[in-house]
Amino acid sequence: METDHDTVSLGEFEFQSGESIPDLELAYETYGEFTGDNAVLVCHALTGSAHVAGHRGTQGTAGQARAWWDDIVGPGKAIDTTEYFVVCANNPGSCYGSSGPASENPETGEPYGTDFPAVTVGDWTEAQRLLLDELGIPHLHAVVGGSVGGMNAIDWAKRHPDHVERVVPIASAARLDPQCLAIDAIARRAITTDCDWQGGDYYGTDAKPTDGLSLARQLGHVMYLSKASMEAKFGRRAAGRDAMRSFPVDPAGTFFPYRDVESYLDYQAEKFVERFDANSYLYLTRAMDNYDLSAGFESDADALAAFEGEALVVSFTGDWHFTTEQAEELADALRTVDQPVAHHVIESDHGHDAFLVEPEKVGPPLADFLEDGVDGKSVTDTVEREDESSQFAPVHTSLFSD
Template sequence: MTTKNTIDLGEFQFLSGESIPSLEVAYETYGEFDGDNAVLICHALTGSSHVARRPDAGDETAGQARAWWGDVVGPGKAIDTSEYYVVCANAPGSCYGTTGPSSENPETGEPYGTDFPPVTVGDWTRAQRALLDELGVGRLRAVIGGSVGGMNVLDWLRRFPDDVDRAGAVATAGRLDPQCLALDTVARRAITADPNWNGGQYYDGPDPEEGLARARQIGHIMYLSKASMARKFGRRSAGRETVREEPPDPAAAFFPYREVESYLDYQAEKFTDRFDANSYLYMTRAMDDFDLSAGYESDADALAAFEGELLALSFTGDWHFTVEQSEALAEACREGGVDVAHHVVESDHGHDAFLVEPEKVGPPLSELLEEGISGRTITDTDTDSSPNETDSFAPVHTSLFSE
């Protein structure tokens, strides 16, 4: 049983203090609610509410606008929609049905553009809580998300700690490091430097496609690892049949058009067809702004009120959100008295691993929902070791949940 819907939450005040007269939230649900089986899934930067496949949904859109976790969420899958009531909502500021910069301002009849209020991860959480209230969902069996969706998960634990039983924070951290902040800055400058951006008021004219394309290419480089790029592209030429439509400069025609360039150009073209440039500015700023400890003495203090269980899941090849950052999150949980397990997956796919390796992501999430984290921690990296009998935790390579 699946639904795709949009709900009007009425006037919404953002944490910036600014308000809009109407916040519409696009959401999808899967399965049937029985009172205590609700699982909220938080999407990543350019994702949508379409987390799992629906009988009525085709592949008319590209990238994460499709069922972006369709191999993890669904009947009989790791997050089993025949057992759990799964809810996924598009975040405020995005462009997949929830009110954002490209939406019409009812007071002017024109798109908001950059008149849209600043958006934070906390605003996403508050909008999700309001949506769940409308759906009759109180306490969640679990809240799960990857990347900035994992930050959304962490915000749930500090903002509504009594509303969550279990949490899965996948490929995420308590904050971005300076290198990623710098790359996001360059990506946003690529958009705002495009003459077609026009101060964000471009909806009646040409879109800033070039700027958005460059921003997305920077993002894709962040999502891949050196090993995955070497394996996938190497230094190979894309071949004679693959030629740039317009070489960027006259000398470029002399040199090979490499596979890695062709890949980035292809991804940029797909992305500009489906995403809004202003939304990219708003969503990346929300991610950059997030700091788990903001308003608290420490990350441990921010999480201390959460009495449920947290699974932190990280990937060895991910330099966007590193294993070390995930372990720091787990350590903060231990300091705050939160039950936590940190599961480290051997992978050279980079940050994209949480999307492209469902066979590695699904099992620990399934175990989290079914049994929690009790008895699932061991003291070293040997998966044949017996479970740790103490309260200490350690990251584990390969599968923490293998038989």
């Protein structure tokens, strides 16, 4: 697979907040060959990078060695790089090569830290538009994204309706619900109350807010799993004898088992803090939390009224982070303005992570939609089911309810 990894300088960039930086750098990767009408923009999720497919040796906060959607993007796969020219950019505010809190402020020679402007999903969309201009791509065949990347995808239909033919928000919604807003708020407080956060100015020091970032990531992982997947994966089992606790335990706690689910969360957190920046986590979660498709318009439908392409909304029955009901609301907004849309519901117990771990379920409808739109052979729309009273399978609307 022909792959190109690069960083482009986009010059002075004004964020939605009104603040600017003198030079926005955007790390990106491209796959395949551009033929004029075959460009597909893939938008990554919260802590993803531009490295969506293939293999690359870099890792740490300069990039991810493991591609995050390699089962979907590549030759002969759902987003077939022998047919499509795929572009994936690391979002501003992240720490995988694009400008963010950890990158150098050219005016001071020091990391921006919390002097970096607040970022929004809209800023990501505008930065991507500038990148595509640099690459000589005026029009997109499709924009595809999962989770907050799905918000990014639908934002393209809102901000640049004439520049894209098809949009595919997967495991996403027009906005977050209060439960997810609450959990994200706790995650940020775990970081900012870590004494090693130092007001965000921890760069160049030996002390980093690893405990706070670890806890934030653990909360994230709980959001990404469903009750069913956690029961199947962990149950109430104790961890193995060699498992080591990552956090201090109170004296009474040593009487009780260190459970398998705790060990899993600790392991994931330890790996995450090695490669991600705490300030970036603050910035990116706020961008996700702040996104509201209807902002500046009377409704979601009004925000999408200028879009004349087609949309495929994909949701998963076990996902309580972005539920099937929220996805249906997004699809219904498009129906309201008479745009061709299919809401494809996938039966899954994997929770929010399903869009990453079940490519065999995501791939066929995605591939068929990219080729034939809503008329694709594997694309189904829940409203077209004979029994509309049972459109949706049960959803884990709360991880904490029975």
